[in-house]
Amino acid sequence: xxxxxxxxxxxxxxxxxxxxxxxxxxxxxxxxxxxxxxxxxxxxxxxxxxxxxxxxxxxxxxxxxxxxxxxxxxxxxxxxxxxxxxxxxxxxxxxxxxxxxxxxxxxxxxxxxxxxxxxxxxxxx
Numbered sequence: 001x002x003x004x005x006x007x008x009x010x011x012x013x014x015x016x017x018x019x020x021x022x023x024x025x026x027x028x029x030x031x032x033x034x035x036x037x038x039x040x041x042x043x044x045x046x047x048x049x050x051x052x053x054x055x056x057x058x059x060x061x062x063x064x065x066x067x068x069x070x071x072x073x074x075x076x077x078x079x080x081x082x083x084x085x086x087x088x089x090x091x092x093x094x095x096x097x098x099x100x101x102x103x104x105x106x107x108x109x110x111x112x113x114x115x116x117x118x119x120x121x122x123x124x125x
Contacts, residue, residue, distance in 0.1 A: 079115030
């Protein structure tokens with residue numbers, strides 16, 4: 001009886017843990033972006049065996065995608081890592097309220113950001 005109850009409790013914990021773990025991973029990634037800590041960013045992905053392209057669209061940092069957040073946080077090192085590792089299609093589809101990232105950056109006064117320069121290079125070639 002105790003073994004069955006223990007298994008049932010473990011089963012319930014296992015079901016709710018992925019959502020909590022996902023939120024913790026997302027928060028850690030956003031913190032690494034805001035600190036422009038490239039090594040920490042990579043370590044978080046490696047420690048959780050997560051590929052950037054698999055989580056990119058689901059992670060929002062203060063309402064922004066990770067690239068947009070890197071632009072606002074002036075996180076050039078992590079921004080470059082994001083842009084180099086993501087497929088160009090993911091970058092092209094990255095929008096803020098339906099506005100493409102480069103257009104959003106220009107409208108928001110971030111057109112001189114080093115991260116925006118890397119986005120332009122990536123999408124041009």
